[in-house]
Amino acid sequence: MAGPISEERVWAELGEIVDPEIPVLSLVELGVIREVDVREDGVRVALRPTFAGCPALHVMRAQIGERLRALGAAKVEVEIVLDPPWSTDDIAPEARPKLAAFGLAPAPSPVIALEEILTAPRACPRCGSFNTVLRNDFGPTPCRMIHYCRACMQPFEAMKPV
Amino acid sequence: MNLELRLPLADALLRLADDEMILAHRDSEWTGHAPILEEDIAFANIALDEMGHAGVWYRLVAELRGEDPDTHPDQLVFHRALDEFRCLRLVELPKGDWAFTIVRQFLFDSAEVVRLQALRRSEYPPLAKAAAKIAIEERYHDRHLRAWVRRLGLGTEESHRRMQAALDQLWPYATQLFEPQVSESELVAAGLFPASEPMAAEWAEAAAAILADADLKIPTVGPGMNGGRENHTDHLEPLLAEMQSVARLEPQASW
Numbered sequence: 001m002a003g004p005i006s007e008e009r010v011w012a013e014l015g016e017i018v019d020p021e022i023p024v025l026s027l028v029e030l031g032v033i034r035e036v037d038v039r040e041d042g043v044r045v046a047l048r049p050t051f052a053g054c055p056a057l058h059v060m061r062a063q064i065g066e067r068l069r070a071l072g073a074a075k076v077e078v079e080i081v082l083d084p085p086w087s088t089d090d091i092a093p094e095a096r097p098k099l100a101a102f103g104l105a106p107a108p109s110p111v112i113a114l115e116e117i118l119t120a121p122r123a124c125p126r127c128g129s130f131n132t133v134l135r136n137d138f139g140p141t142p143c144r145m146i147h148y149c150r151a152c153m154q155p156f157e158a159m160k161p162v
Numbered sequence: 163m164n165l166e167l168r169l170p171l172a173d174a175l176l177r178l179a180d181d182e183m184i185l186a187h188r189d190s191e192w193t194g195h196a197p198i199l200e201e202d203i204a205f206a207n208i209a210l211d212e213m214g215h216a217g218v219w220y221r222l223v224a225e226l227r228g229e230d231p232d233t234h235p236d237q238l239v240f241h242r243a244l245d246e247f248r249c250l251r252l253v254e255l256p257k258g259d260w261a262f263t264i265v266r267q268f269l270f271d272s273a274e275v276v277r278l279q280a281l282r283r284s285e286y287p288p289l290a291k292a293a294a295k296i297a298i299e300e301r302y303h304d305r306h307l308r309a310w311v312r313r314l315g316l317g318t319e320e321s322h323r324r325m326q327a328a329l330d331q332l333w334p335y336a337t338q339l340f341e342p343q344v345s346e347s348e349l350v351a352a353g354l355f356p357a358s359e360p361m362a363a364e365w366a367e368a369a370a371a372i373l374a375d376a377d378l379k380i381p382t383v384g385p386g387m388n389g390g391r392e393n394h395t396d397h398l399e400p401l402l403a404e405m406q407s408v409a410r411l412e413p414q415a416s417w
Contacts, residue, residue: 049214051211051214051299052211052214052215052217052218052295052296052299053210053211053212053213053214053215053217054214055210080221082218082291082292082294082295083291083294083295085291085294085295085298087298114301118305135200136200136203136204137204137302137305137306138203138204138206138207138208138302138306139203139207140203142207142210142211142214142299146200146203160302162298162299
């Protein structure tokens, strides 16, 4: 049997698993992988939910288990951790343009004064216009909200700043 | 932590979990039926958030009881008997009209804002961390509910009338929000859980200010609706029957 998988290899594999609801970002780019610990008998991954009720969490957990077992890990333990809480600031900066290309406006970063962030217009991910307005603090998934672009005359989705 | 306090702390968290779970179920009843599409989306999300928060508390309950945090929560939600639930009567009430839903959610969430701030100072780190996480998400509920209380309170004569009627009906139930628990003094002394009385006072002041801004009057009520979380309204039984029906059809099924 081969020796234990390297930590680097585990991170690379996790970097290939995409968020089931935002398939342009990997779990690593999304910032939900808190820790990887390779041990003699297997791998332990600390996974942070974006939102506590995120229904994609179970899918992510199952996929991490499958992919790392396929790499040869005998035992994969995916622990849900809440600390420090996930923030939209944890999304990799280089991954943000991919969100916009997907039609999902990235959250302003850093998230400090929430009220100011929410009242300032967000750029429309389609046309770039700032002639936009927040329509709904909630959206199709817990981590998204809905804005409206007056230039496109179309709604668009945005990451909910947390 | 003093081992003798593990189970009382688990009981305290079970109350929070049950409140969130039953309220989530009531909120979810608006899915597909809310007055406007935007609110259909919003309340489906609020329900999902509350269910997620219930899940966080149930996992902590499992850890404190030495149970498996992955399977114990489902056992608690789907296979527990009515008389073992510890939710507030406030969250059991049928969803009512939109004003009723807004007032109930406002009373609950505004109390939660106060409670979560206090829980963040718990000497039990997993609890303090969970409270910090949930508080971040609750900021959006707080924003949303304040806006609706104001919009309907100051809206039309009809919206104001319905909001005041909902507040009159719900306010007596709100006294249970910060009812002290049996083992509270030991938990408070150990710094594990916050004392109810100061939280109740802080919440009453904050809620009163928001309601007054919306031209809503807090009704004068008698001693309120205390008397223990073992006592439920008649509405909980049909709610559980519905919520637990699928899981109980095939208890060994995996989902």
